[in-house]
Amino acid sequence: MTEETITGQLEEQEFSINMGPQHPSTHGVLRMILKLKGETVEEVKPQLGYIHRGIEKMCEKLTYAQTIHLTDRLDYMSAHILNEAVCLTVENALEVEIPEHIQYIRTIMDELNRIASHQLWWSAFGMDLGALTTFFYGLRDREKILDIFEETCGARLLLSYNVPGGLMFDIHPNFQKRVKEFITYFRKKLPEYDALLTGNPILQARTKGVGMLTREQAIAYGVSGPSGRGSGFSCDVRKHQPYSAYSKVGFKEILYNEGDSFARYKVRMDEMWESMSIIEQLIDNIPEGNHAVKMKAIIKLPAGEYYQRVEAARGEFGVFVVSDGNKMPYRMKFRSPNFSNLAAINTMASGQKIADLIAIGGSLDFVIPDMDR
């Protein structure tokens, strides 16, 4: 047999490979069935449901205040933002006016949460590409934010700090001091991230031009958040439909037009700077006030349909509530960003090498419980 026929045979063969649900780079229990031709990915078929917890269905048996605690567990990396989405839905439906004191604190906590989420993404992304060092640097700084969370509301990860009508309790007296300390600290540390990973030739070789997603495709698949903005799709809900105190601050929507994994990487790195500037604009100007508006003990929404969207760390998160006038929602639907972002993975990964699939998955920043809900 000549060498030509051997290579010819190898190219003809097509493999079906199972990846997951227990795989370190899927960030959870995502299962993907890959159709490979040699080392080139032909098709990716994501299989969902390994962490389907039926949260939407369970919400139908819970009061509005109770559903907040389940939204924590959807996208646990942006728990506070998701809590806020439910609270805003309820408050808008009841037409409750939220004082600025609460709005400012919510926005600051949102942005802290976003930084913490992006730090963990940066750590895990480096680890996916074989740079274990990033894991230790990223989580070192993330602990500082968790300390602030813990001092303020007692929880590190799943905050449940929002309640319909305000916050569970007022901020800790040290809050402002600690946040300012963190910002000064992190402004020094963030360039370190760039020095460690961004300029690294291996990272650039593995992400530049890999996992292309055009703007049209991003819109067609509903890819939002930093992944969508990496393709030049202006989709920041904070900018387009401001909620809480976002209309009072000036910030830039980060847009990159390249559409590859490196663009998505850059969007997240720049967003951390923007988040810090948002916090700095608000932290000294928190108006005096009460931490919660007085609400009825049993919250009943008037019959109708309500929708509220917020910008979670991974994209646009929406809450759709159908109420029949009871204390429990008739139907509660969550529009989770990760599910839509995952839909684009076949387009992004087909034609790439199997190792690039890991980089693409890392740049999309999956949280699997958010997909399966």
Place this chain on the structure above:
Amino acid sequence: MKESDFKDSETLKLFKKEGGNVLLSTIDSLINWGRSNSIWPLTFATSCCGIEMMAAGASRHDFARFGIEVYRASPRQADVIVVAGTITHKMVPVLKRLYDQMADPKYVIAMGACAISGGPFFYNSYHVIKGVDHVIPVDVYIPGCPPRPEALLYGVMQLQRKIKLDTIGKNIQIHTGL
């Protein structure tokens, strides 16, 4: 930590064998010293508790100090499986298979409310297994939703104490209901 600071020492006393062969006991203590100080966990996290497990492995908490040195992606290289997160009915066969693929001696830590009892998904749910001990035998339960990294460290130390009571030929495994 001092011996008196640990809780739940009564269960461990049940396994304590008095007396025995001098040679065997010496070998036992040597082997157990080695085993208990080099427990390698499997990279297995389904949800929120996984993040706290990562935090426990990272800079501040650094549970490599206790011998939980490296996360292994393959069950064949792992000694302990930390069930961090909710296990749904669809996930159960996968979990069982992972456990079966691990080489003896193997240990299980149920981390968080979901792995212990179904946690917040206990009521009105059709999809979540009510405690991972229905499927695989659990050695240490760590309550919390999610537990702090310090709680995980404490659980690991309890597991180490349990491993130190092991004898050659007979593995101590607390099965469900004991």
